[in-house]
Amino acid sequence: MNTDETTAGHLQELRRGTVVLACLVRLRTPDYGYALLESLNELGITVDANTLYPLLRRLEKQGLLTSEWNTDDARPRKFYRTSATGEQLAGALTTDWRRLDDALTRLTTGDER
Amino acid sequence: MNTLTDRYVWAAARNVPEVQRAEFANELRERIGDESDALIASGHSPADAEVAALTDLGDPAALAAHYVDRPLHLIGPRYFLTWWRLLKLLLVVVLPIATAAVLLAQLLSGDAVGQAIGESIATGISIAVHLGFWTTLVFAIIERSPSTVKVEIWTPEQLPQVPDAGRSHWLSDLIASAVFLVFFAGAIIWQQFFSVYADDAGQPIPLLDPELWSFWLPYFLVLIALELLFAIAVYTWGWNWWLVGANVVLNVAFAVPALWLFLTGRLFNEDYLDAAGWPWAEAGGIIATIIAVMFVVIPTWDVAEGIIKTVRGRGATRVTAAV
Structure with missing residues (x-):
């Protein structure tokens, strides 16, 4: 395994949980899969379609997202929205994210005590 | 005519439980449509865009398994x-x-x-x-x-014992036992078909009484198979008092019938003994005694060896624990 592959693997692991958090926060305003993918990538949260679509399904199954079919356009689209439980999880994840960020900052600046 | 998208959606959806199938198919159509549109917007022809989008999705069965979390x-x-x-x-x-x-x-x-x-x-x-x-x-x-x-x-x-110096010794014991037992079993079978003596019709005369095949020789062959399992058990767990007990049982099960058959004259084939010119004058009695004694001494030694190794093994464990 070369260095690039190793780096890519670790980056993927680091980002895995953050995609869930980003979806929960972003879907406070309802949106459909492709638009969500675009907007997350524009924000710099890189996520693959093969990861995102199954993830949305899983989050819906866990009751963290609710969904509704929008048939206004020629192509029916499934709009997802963060549920109340999803909101709670987003809160918990954000708190933990901040805590980790603080800890890493203290670690790198060297005044961890 | 069905489009490529129709065919793809059908191929993927049949891998999904029926209750989820319609919803899954709609989701997939939405995804393929949106991804094709994006490719068209970036300059592809509609047909190319559809092919490219589907190629990107990959094997429909794999995609469906990924969607429904199937392993x-x-x-x-x-x-x-x-x-x-x-x-x-x-x-x-x-x-x-x-x-x-x-x-x-x-x-x-x-x-x-x-x-x-x-x-x-x-x-x-x-x-x-x-x-x-x-x-x-x-x-x-x-x-x-x-x-x-x-x-x-x-x-x-459930942790296994750490293999110590004695362990490599167990492996050589195992190999030696296995080679000896396979050789022994082979010899019992071999002597039936090959012999130094042949009868008038040119058929080989077996060393052991052929009537023993009705029970005793298969019995000994099964015992040899059990001895082999026993050797594997010794290799796996090392000597302990349970295995010493099993060793006693196996040796008695072998030696007692063998000695009894020998003493009652049923072990060896009469024809073979005749062909060999048995008994060989005064030597005959001595040889018979030696064979009888071997039936007693070899199993006794085998049991004693097991006991010695068990006691030594215990000693070694104590030393290791003390260190």
């Missing part, structure tokens, strides 16, 4: 170790016993020795395949069933 492996990490331990156990315990039982049954029913061995090897292979297949099938079903089956919880008592 793409036969047995996953949760059950793999349990499956592997059980399979090893079955192959080590059930397979030799079943094969030996088939061999014994064949011999008792009066089949020729070569045919009996051939058939028990064939049955053994078939048993091994069955053990592997059914065990794996059960675990593959458990892997796919929604309710989680409780896996045996690992505890520290």
Whole structure:
């Protein structure tokens, strides 16, 4: 395994949980899969379609997202929205994210005590 | 005519449980449509865009499995170790016993020795395949069933003993036992077909009384198979008092019938002894006594050796613990 592959693997692991958090926060305003993918990538949260679509399904199954079919356009689209439980999880994840960020900052600046 | 998208959606949706199928198909159409539109917007022709979008999605069966969280492996990490331990156990315990039982049954029913061995090897292979297949099938079903089956919880008592210096010694013991036992079993079978003496019709005269094939020689062959299992047990666990006990039982089971058959004159073939010119004057009595004594001394020595190794093993454990 070369260095690039190793780096890519670790980056993927680091980002895995953050995609869930980003979806929960972003879907406070309802949106459909492709638009969500675009907007997350524009924000710099890189996520693959093969990861995102199954993830949305899983989050819906866990009751963290609710969904509704929008048939206004020629192509029916499934709009997802963060549920109340999803909101709670987003809160918990954000708190933990901040805590980790603080800890890493203290670690790198060297005044961890 | 169906479009490529229709065909793709159908191929993917049939891998999804029926209750989810319609919803899944709609989601997939939305995704393919949006991804194709994006490619068209970036300058592809509509036909190229559809092909490119579908190529990007990959194998429909894999995509569907990914969507519904179905495993793409036969047995996953949760059950793999349990499956592997059980399979090893079955192959080590059930397979030799079943094969030996088939061999014994064949011999008792009066089949020729070569045919009996051939058939028990064939049955053994078939048993091994069955053990592997059914065990794996059960675990593959458990892997796919929604309710989680409780896996045996690992505890520290399951830790194996650290192999010490004595351990390599056990391996050489195992190899020596295996070679000797296979040779011994081979010799019992071999003497039936090959002999230094032939009768008037040119047939070889076996050393051992052929009537023993009705029970005693198969009995000894099964004992040899058990001795082999015993040697593996010694290698696996090292000597302990249980194995010393088993060793006593095995040796008695071998030596007592052998000695009895010898003393009552039923062990060796009369014809063979005649052909060899037995008894050889005064030497005959001495040789008979030596053979009888060997039937007693060799098993006694074998039992004693086991006891010595067990005691030494205990001593070694204490020393290691003290260090």
